[in-house]
Amino acid sequence: MxxxxxxxxxxxxxxxxxxxxxxxxxxxxxxxxxxxxxxxxxxxxxxxxxxxxxxxxxxxxxxxxxxxxxxxxxxxxxxxxxxxxxxxxxxxxxxxxxxxxxxxxxxxxxxxxxxxxxxxxxxxxxxxxxxxxxxxxxxxxxxxxxxxxxxxxxxxLIDTTVELKEQETQLYTLFRFVKQHYRTRWVFLLFLNMLLFKRKLSILPLLYCLIYRRRKLEDDLLEHIEVYSSKHISSTETIDVIIPTIGRKQYLYDVLKDLSVQTHLPKNVIIVEQNTNVESVSELDYLQTESWPFEIKHTFTHQAGACNARNLALAQVKSEWVFLNDDDNRFAPDLIEKTLKKCKKFGVTVVNNSYLKKNETKELDVVNQSSIFGSGNSFMTSVLLKKVSFRMGFEFGYGEDTDFGMQLRNIGADVVYFPSPEILHLSAPMGGFRTKPVLAWKDDLVQPKPSPTIMLYKQLHLTEEQISGYKVILFFKFYKAQAIKNPLHYYRNFQKQWKQSLYWAKELISK
Incomplete structure (x- = not known):
């Protein structure tokens, strides 16, 4: 060293x-x-x-x-x-x-x-x-x-109490960094945000940064460097699979068939079946009529909702690893074996596998740290489940999986993307007995913008500057899609909608 x-x-x-x-x-x-x-x-x-x-x-x-x-x-x-x-x-x-x-x-x-x-x-x-x-x-x-x-x-560091004078970052440095590492439009958005929220007119830093070119590196620059982690992440490598399902009997059957021929078999497959019809019973007869090379733990509930279903399933996990699967996925017989081997190789405890739909092209073919988390294509060590769960405030909205990923990062678990082995996401049609949930803000005179669950995620995990930057972009994007074309009228209405979204996000936090 x-x-x-x-x-x-x-x-x-x-x-x-x-x-x-x-x-x-x-x-x-x-x-x-x-x-x-x-x-x-x-x-x-x-x-x-x-x-x-x-x-x-x-x-x-x-x-x-x-x-x-x-x-x-x-x-x-x-x-x-x-x-x-x-x-x-x-x-x-x-x-x-x-x-x-x-x-x-x-x-x-x-x-x-x-x-x-x-x-x-x-x-x-x-x-x-x-x-x-x-x-x-x-x-x-x-x-x-x-x-x-x-x-x-x-x-x-052993101790961080050493006194050292902190240096202020000059605006010139910030603008230069943005110009060299992001698309050019971002320096203008930075200029606008600094003016709106910091009351700083950064004309000279803006002009100064325009002389710099964006920096880029070759995609395969580090691919020749071998990786063999010395970190011990698992012992038995046993794995459970969780699958929430609603109205996709045949698709789920195909998923179970793919699991049944895995070269590394799961120990338990935990299925949470939902049907909101209170007089209904399970339609998954093949769970009993066919023989499976793993134990199936089947929960039937009349309560709909992906967050609730996944939490019910995760509470039943007993193995060292868990595969968060979906009821319309397809994958090769070596998916589990290869994924666990790569987890060991990189010393990681949470991974997202490549998750493309039919005819989609893979844009990223490098193992790297992911900015997202997928609740239908992820593997993780089950010990982490003691500290995380799907937050019920996101039920029937967007962002529950992204929030789950942030919970993992905030307890020290990185989320890593594996370009292979791949999982195919069929995006199957919804089952016939799904019902559209009635959202609490459905009848509000002023409809919240953005969706309160999106606002909830941002309030929980982003900085004040990130939220403000998002607000500016949403303001311009939404203007094209809505009926109000008078700029002043639109601005007032947008502010009301934003305030309404903040209100409901605070209500959802307590759920």
Whole structure:
């Protein structure tokens, strides 16, 4: 392990196995590449010299458990780019939970590290800057979608009480970063949001950033780096499958047939069947008339709702893993076996498999940290179920699976996307006995906009800036779709609808 100590954006000392190493550059980023070339199989660590005695080196092997991990930690409340980055990006990677290992491209120069093989792959491909924080943020932002696993990791430091003056991010830096890492339109939206919500007229930073070009990296840049995690994530590899179903008898039968020929058989298949007709009985006769190579736990309920059904199923899970399946999926016989092997390889406990409909084209073919969570195509370790559940406030609305994914991230479980093995989503027609739920706000004189469940998710998991940025985009998008064309009248009505959505979101939180 190489440790590069720095101060005021300059290298002051380099250490290898507690011995001082000669370095030729004072630029921190250049020294990273220099050390990676000299020690190609090492972990390259950076640390502000004032935190030298606080390095928690005993935890480094656990943190960097495979070669495609970049972890760092910012012990301060302010981020390098400021909270205003939320006006531009609505992803889960902006609002960081600093108490747990949390996925994010927002890095820190205070302490961090990554494998020399990653730096070697990036050598000559990424622009080196004097500002080390800017360099790290750019590196992480560009490589996260290419397969580098980036985290905020509090375990890197023993104590975070060291006093160090926090530096304010200049608007010029923020605008430049947005221009170099997002589509050009976002700098104009950032300008508008800064004016509306911060009362800042950022004309010069806007004009300044336009001289920069967007940075890009090749998709397969890191694919040659082998990954073999040293992290122990499971022992028995037993697995249960949960399937909520309503009115899809034949489709569910096909799912069970796919499960029955798996090379790694599930121990239990937990089915929650719903029918709102109080006089109805189960239509799934084949559960008893046919023989299955696993135990089927069948619950029949007259209460409709995906959140309730999934929670009923998850409460019955006994195995080490659980596959959150759907009643209109199709998949190959090696789905479970291959997925569990890849979980072990990458040392991950929550994954989303590729989940395409017929004739859809896969846009991403790299294992990476996902910004979404799918409730019909996910595998996870069941120990996590002690701390998460599908929130009932989302019942009959949108966002319950996205919220579930955020709950997982906030307890330290990353959500990872596997491009293979694939799950085919048939998007089958709804069953004949489904009934449209009567929403509490159905008869409101002013209809909420956005949907209260969408607002609920944003209130629970996004920053104030992210919500404000979303509001501006929704304002412009919705204008085209609604009947009111007078701008002032539309603005007043939009504000009323937004307020109504906030009201109902607060009501849903208590459910």
């Amino acid at each position: 190489i440790i590069i100590y720095h101060k005021k954006n300059k290298v002051v000392e380099v250490e290898f196995e507690k011995k001082i190493v000669h370095f030729s550059q004072v630029n921190i980023a250049k020294t990273l590449f220099e050390m990676a070339a000299l020690y190609p199989k090492s972990l390259i660590v950076w640390c502000h010299i004032d935190f030298k005695s606080n390095l928690n080196i005993s935890k480094f092997q656990d943190v960097f458990h495979h070669s495609k991990i970049m972890a760092s930690y910012n012990p301060f409340s302010k981020s390098f780019l400021s909270d205003s980055i939320g006006y531009v990006e609505e992803s889960p990677f902006v609002k960081i939970n600093k108490k747990v290992n949390y996925p994010t491209w927002q890095t820190s120069s205070i302490v961090g590290g990554l494998n020399a093989s990653v730096l070697s792959a990036l050598n000559g491909k990424i622009k080196i800057t004097y500002n080390f924080d800017y360099f790290l943020h750019s590196l992480a932002k560009l490589t996260m979608e290419k397969g580098l696993f980036c985290y905020s990791e509090p375990a890197l």
